[in-house]
Amino acid sequence: MPEPHLLAADADRAAVVIRLDASLADGRLTLAEYEDRAARAHAARTYGELAGLTADLPRPVPQPVRTRPERSPVTRAVYAGAWHGAWDRDLRTAWTGWATTAVLVVGIWLVSVLATGDLQYPWPVWVIGPWGVVLLARTVGERRSRDERGQLPA
Incomplete structure (x- = not known):
């Protein structure tokens, strides 16, 4: 002092x-x-x-000041959970997009098989397979998360 x-x-x-x-x-x-x-x-x-x-009290120990780097709006949205909520609301839309694409690519594959009369390699699996696996994992995760929070599925 x-x-x-x-x-x-x-x-x-x-x-x-x-x-x-x-x-x-x-x-x-x-x-x-x-x-x-x-x-x-x-x-x-x-x-x-x-x-x-x-005078008879111990001196306070100064705490180190931690500063965070400034986050971009996208990063702030992810940390705030904004994308998680958007994903939850758009889960049906994501599955609809997947199903539409699956029908389209399988249709193209079938037309090409019927047109040539030759059974071709089922390439649509590589288009819709990984996408479907990711959507399925996300859907299961969302349902488990809702169950843990005690919310009913939408």
């Missing part, structure tokens, strides 16, 4: 009261001691008067 005879500001008094709050929470002060010291802190005029109120 600065020199004991200098006048203290409201911010200085508030800082002492915050330190007294922490000491009360830690069990270092009784409620009566805290009330007495807090009242004297609010009435203190100089740094010397404030220093006497916390």
Whole structure:
């Protein structure tokens, strides 16, 4: 603290009261001691008067300040769960898109098989298979998540 005879500001008094709050929470002060010291802190005029109120308390250990890098709007949305909710709402739409694509590519494959009369390699499996596996895993995950939260499936 600065020199004991200098006048203290409201911010200085508030800082002492915050330190007294922490000491009360830690069990270092009784409620009566805290009330007495807090009242004297609010009435203190100089740094010397404030220093006497916390002289028998351990000095607070400064905590390292952790700063996070600024996140992009997309990253913030993912962390806030915005995409999870959007996926949940659009699950039927995703399955409809998959089914439409499956019908289309299987139809193209069948037309080419019928046109040539030759059984060709079933390439639509590589279009709709991985996509279907991902959608199925996501659907099962969503249902389990709802069950754990106690929500009924939509």
